[in-house]
Amino acid sequence: MNLPAEMRAVVCHGPKDYRLETRPVPSLGEDDILIQVEAVGVCASDLKCYHGAAKFWGGEGRAQWAQENVISGHEITGTVVQGSESGLNFHGVEIGDRVVVEQIVPCGECRYCHRGEYWMCGPHDMFGFRNFDGGMAEYMLIPTRGLVHKISKEIPAHHAAFAEPLSCALHAVERAKLQFEDTLVIAGAGPIGLGVIAGARQKNPLRIIALDMDDAKLELAKRCGADLTINIREEDAVAKVKELTDGYGADVYIEATGHPSGVVQGLEMLRKLGRFVEYSVFGSETSVDWSIISDDKELDVYGAHLGPHTWPAAIKLIESGKLPLDEICTNQFGLEQFQDALDMVGDSAGASVKVSILPQK
Numbered sequence: 138m139n140l141p142a143e144m145r146a147v148v149c150h151g152p153k154d155y156r157l158e159t160r161p162v163p164s165l166g167e168d169d170i171l172i173q174v175e176a177v178g179v180c181a182s183d184l185k186c187y188h189g190a191a192k193f194w195g196g197e198g199r200a201q202w203a204q205e206n207v208i209s210g211h212e213i214t215g216t217v218v219q220g221s222e223s224g225l226n227f228h229g230v231e232i233g234d235r236v237v238v239e240q241i242v243p244c245g246e247c248r249y250c251h252r253g254e255y256w257m258c259g260p261h262d263m264f265g266f267r268n269f270d271g272g273m274a275e276y277m278l279i280p281t282r283g284l285v286h287k288i289s290k291e292i293p294a295h296h297a298a299f300a301e302p303l304s305c306a307l308h309a310v311e312r313a314k315l316q317f318e319d320t321l322v323i324a325g326a327g328p329i330g331l332g333v334i335a336g337a338r339q340k341n342p343l344r345i346i347a348l349d350m351d352d353a354k355l356e357l358a359k360r361c362g363a364d365l366t367i368n369i370r371e372e373d374a375v376a377k378v379k380e381l382t383d384g385y386g387a388d389v390y391i392e393a394t395g396h397p398s399g400v401v402q403g404l405e406m407l408r409k410l411g412r413f414v415e416y417s418v419f420g421s422e423t424s425v426d427w428s429i430i431s432d433d434k435e436l437d438v439y440g441a442h443l444g445p446h447t448w449p450a451a452i453k454l455i456e457s458g459k460l461p462l463d464e465i466c467t468n469q470f471g472l473e474q475f476q477d478a479l480d481m482v483g484d485s486a487g488a489s490v491k492v493s494i495l496p497q498k
C-alpha cells in the first residue's frame with residue numbers, strides 16, 4: 138500500500154481547544170505497526186478531558202493524565218497497513234487484518250506490569266491522552282508495547298470500536314462477582330451501562346434491573362438483556378427495588394452514571410452485605426455518610442477501571458450479532474465534524490448513545 142506523507146488528525150491543545158490539523162503519517166520503529174483508522178468512539182471521558190476536569194489536567198492534588206499536543210481518541214479500530222516482519226509477528230497480525238486497540242500502553246517495567254496487573258500500570262500512558270497519539274486521525278502508530286486484538290471485517294467499523302467500552306463493562310461485571318441468586322441493579326444506560334447489562338445477561342443472574350432517566354435508553358437496556366427497567370424520574374427506584382426483593386434491597390449495584398447522585402442512590406438501594414461497583418469517571422466529588430458502608434450494611438465496595446482480559450469476550454459478543462449495535466451506535470461523523478461529535482456527547486439531555494468518528498469518511 139502506498140501511504141501518503143500527511144494525514145488529518147484532531148489534536149488536543151488543552152481544555153476546549155481541540156483542532157483539526159495536518160500531521161505527518163507516523164514513521165515506524167522496529168516493532169511498531171501502523172493502522173489505517175476506520176472508527177474511533179467518542180467517550181464520556183474524552184468529554185471530561187475536553188472540559189478540563191481535574192482528573193485529566195491535574196490540580197486538586199491530582200496527577201496530570203492528559204497532555205497537550207496529543208491526538209485524541211482511545212476507542213479504536215483500524216486495518217493494519219504497515220509493519221516489519223518482526224513487528225507484525227510481535228503483535229500477532231498480518232497486513233490487512235482489522236484490529237481493535239487496548240487504550241492503555243503498559244510500561245512493562247513497573248510493579249503492576251510485572252505482576253500482570255498492566256491495566257493499573259504506574260506511569261499509565263493511554264492512547265489519546267498521554268505520550269501516545271490516539272485514533273482521531275487517518276493513521277495511527279501502534280508501538281511495541283501497544284496491545285491489539287483481531288476483529289471481524291464483516292461488521293461495521295463503529296460496531297467494532299465498541300469493543301473498548303464493552304471490554305470495560307465486562308470488567309465491571311467481573312468485579313461484581315455475580316452469583317445466580319443476585320438481583321443486580323445497573324445505574325445509567327449509556328454505553329458502559331448497556332455493556333454491563335449485556336455482560337450480566339451472559340452470566341444470567343436472577344434479575345437485571347436498569348435505571349435511567351430516558352425511556353428510549355431504558356428500551357435499549359431491555360434489548361441488551363435487562364429484565365426490568367425503572368425511570369428514576371417517574372418512580373422511586375429505591376422503594377421499587379426493595380419491594381421487588383422482599384424489603385431487603387439489591388445484592389449488587391453497578392454505578393455507571395458519572396453523577397454523584399448515582400452513588401448515594403446505590404448505597405441506599407443495596408441490601409446489607411451487598412456489593413457496590415464503581416465504574417464512572419466523575420466531573421465532581423460525591424459526599425456521603427460512610428457509616429452506611431461500615432456499621433449499617435457492611436458493604437463490599439469495588440472500583441473498576443479499563444477492561445483487562447475481557448477483550449476476547451467483548452469481541453466475541455460483538456461478532457455474535459446478539460447486541461443491538463445499530464441502536465447503540467447512534468451517530469457517526471467525519472473528522473471534519475469532530476466538534477459536532479464532542480458537542481453531541483456533551484449534550485446529556487440528548488438522544489445519542491455511542492457517537493463515533495470515521496476518519497476515512
Ligand SMILES: [Zn+2]
Binds near residue numbers: 211301302
Ligand atoms: Zn472510553
Ligand SMILES: [Zn+2]
Binds near residue numbers: 250
Ligand atoms: Zn507499568
